[in-house]
Amino acid sequence: MTKVEAVIQVSKLESVKAALHEIGIEGMTVLEARGHGRQKGHTEFYRGREYTVDLIPKIKLELAVADNMVEKVVQAISTSARTGKIGDGKIFLSRVDEVIRIRNDERGENAL
């Protein structure tokens, strides 16, 4: 099983969710995040003061999927989150040793 973590633009959350639902992925965790890679920050002047935002608001998605679904999930996220500009985000994959459903103690892929 694989954990998929994706940092995406805030405005892309709905389309990424829809794309994941289309391939049968219902469960995910959504976190409010801030960050930047090569994307520069943003500065506004207001009433003579400078307001600089170095860390741009982002959304982080976390989900665990069966290995045979990983590529589909990556494709779904990439396609729906992409704008082609700097700041689109990244996807990280890591191995998951075990998944347990708290309600009924189901384990492994059955718990996904």
Next chain:
Amino acid sequence: MREDRPEKSMSTAGSSSSALRDHYTEESARIRQEFASTGNGGAALAQRTALVEKIALELWSEVVCPEQRGPRNFTLVALGGFGRRWLFPHSDIDLLFLHADRDTEQALKDRIRSFSQGLWDLRLKLSPATRILQECDRFDPTNVEFAISLLDCRYLAGDPDLFTRLHEKVIPRLMTRESQSLLQRLADVTRSRHEKFGNTIFHLEPDVKDTPGGLRDCNVALWLSLLSSMDKLQDWPDPKSLLSPSARKQFDPALDFLMSVRCFLHMRNGREDNTLSWDAQEEAAQRGIGVYESKELSAADWMKIYFGHARSIHRTATQLLEEIPAAWSSLSRHFQTLRARVSDTDFSVVDGLVFLRESSALRDPEVLLRLFHFVALHDVRLSTTTEYKVERILPSLAATPPKGAELWLYLGEILTQPHAAEALRTMHSLRLLTLLLPELKPIDSLVVRDFYHRFTVDEHSFLAIETLHRLREPRSEWEKQYGEILNELEDPELLYLSLLLHDTGKGAVSENHVEGSLAIAERCLQRLDLESSERETVLFLISNHLEMSAALRRDIFDSATVAAFTEKVGTPERLKMLCLFTYADIKAVNPDALTPWKAENIWQLYIAAANQLNRNVDERLHPDAEVHNEKIAHLRTLAPTAGKRVKAFLEGLPQRYLKTYAAQDVLHHLEMAEALGKHPVQLDLTRGRHWFELTLVTNDRPFLFGKVAGTLAAWGMNIVKATAFSNQAGTVVDTFYFTDRFRTLELNLSEWERFKRGVSGVLMGEADLDRMLKSRMQAEEKKSQPKVKIKMSIQSDNLCSSNSTLVQVVAQDRPGLLYTIASCFSHHKCNIEIALIDTEGQMAIDVFYLTAIRNKLAPEHLKQVEAALREALHSGP
């Protein structure tokens, strides 16, 4: 000490334990069945109490002593809920093993252990305490619960004389001696618990035991009454009899209802779980739990019944808490003394409670409204007697309720006071608020289910208002920033009114609650007789109250997102209001809803939109092309015969002009423009709520704006805001909003005409402005240093507009500042196309759109202007 010990064989003991278990199981099932068919919680509790008591006594006779009244010097006492005979299906069973002395305790240790074990084996959750009689006479401040539980003590078995000594001597002596400490500790524990639940009864999934207005508050009310009585009357009556008849009338049915609900929850959940979850609410409504009339109820309606009862209990408990006599710390007492000083001719304040000086005063609706204004201003509570007096006059008030502008005058004042939310809650609980604003009835105690909201709809609205008022004492950098915007609002009462009405649509049968709220708000605003511009503002806020949240789901740093949002907002004042509305609305959903992430993003969107509003000011109107412009359509409706003249007047004015002025104002400006033939300078002077307004309509010419600004400065007026617009025909509409520093106009009506003549004279070249200014500046030479130093900044933007150069000046506000700036521009051959002047505290924020010979300023020209402006601002007027 040797006591008789019953002899029982193991097999006999085992079979009697098994019989007890079977009996307990059967009877529990019977009680459950009976409750399922009757829904009578009181009966179920009494039966369960009797069952457990029987079991305990059976076990007592088997294990401890065959006679119920033995052994000597030891007694079994029921405490807490068991003592009160309110034993819920999965509550702990509070028992006190009371010994006369340590020897008895030692001698009976094993039997007591077996007895307790026996009860545990029967799956009865025991909560035991062991004391010797002497220990019951000592008060442990860290264990107030034990002392309070003694108030519900009841003899079960053992030495009756020992129990009598406990009940007749030890407890009364303890309670009398320690009443102040007990009352204080009980009050502290209760207030902490209330605070944990946000000091509100209106939770969407309340805990029927611990949430304010729940069963714990029932107990608190009875304990407080009893403790006070034992202290004063040296008596131990039935605590319910100590409540006033009117309180009792609501208390008894409320208690009965809550008992039934908790009983239902225990049986439903199979454990000590007192949460009225949504599913439980559905089932309770379906079964009519606690409701003895046979009619079908929706979950929402059933919950309204719940909240009605919770309100009664909470009110009774809170009133008793407030009346705890002088047991406060010296700091609290000092605070109460300060509050007492706010008493006035109508109301006196004693220990933080408001009393009426004149009993019949409330017959005058004005006094009634002033009462709540008083509460909102001073953070005081109504005394019980005052509340009853308010309730008594409601029927006569309902016959001719206050309405119209007079009602709005008082309501608006209440809304802007620092403790408005508390005043509104009190008015609401006394049913006064829904009498004055029947539009709020549908959302009274309304539960609307979603995963985010924690409170009922009405409480959410009060909380949103409270959230904004809390910004006046900011506890974080965010709160400070948002608080600054709040202080800048011209009409904050409109924002508060919008918050009060914004979710009323949730109580209507409507798919879209915003549309429902708008329809309801329109009726309300009409009844309150608000001016049309005020109504427009309230309706705008309600209509767009989700816009900022929606914009946050897009890229807030994308100029297209900001532009689209700004287009909807229209003016800086509305932007500020909408920003604060969004902040308060989200924060009032639940305590964690407004994350730092959201707070920062709202702020970023706000400042981006504020800057955008300043950048796109000079987009011009072309009435023929504005087919969808509601304001133009409205103008045509108001003046159907003036179509061509309106068109000619509006042609070339900035879009911002129409957003700034109401339709009636535009028509008035048109009249003034048409009167220029009679006199080339048309002036209109009015007194607004916060400041004076001078509107000038005339033909554009060099130095015009500066001259008016200078004349105002020469008269000692402080310009706080100004707008300057011009149309294609060269007619300018300038409005200056100013405060009358020396009260020249305020105290002398006759000076108004002289003032207008003064302005006109300067513009016509008939008066010497320089001389007027010099004499004013000389008179004001000695002035104190400003309290807050503002750093000067000048920013220009030659790209935001296609035909003007934007210059923004932020500087220390001072008399004559605007004249200095405007004159500098004029001296450097710049024409002020548009000016947006604002002042916040000591900070002047002035935005100008400049042209030179109808074009943007060339870069070199702009540099010269900036340099000259810097020098002029450094040197002063």
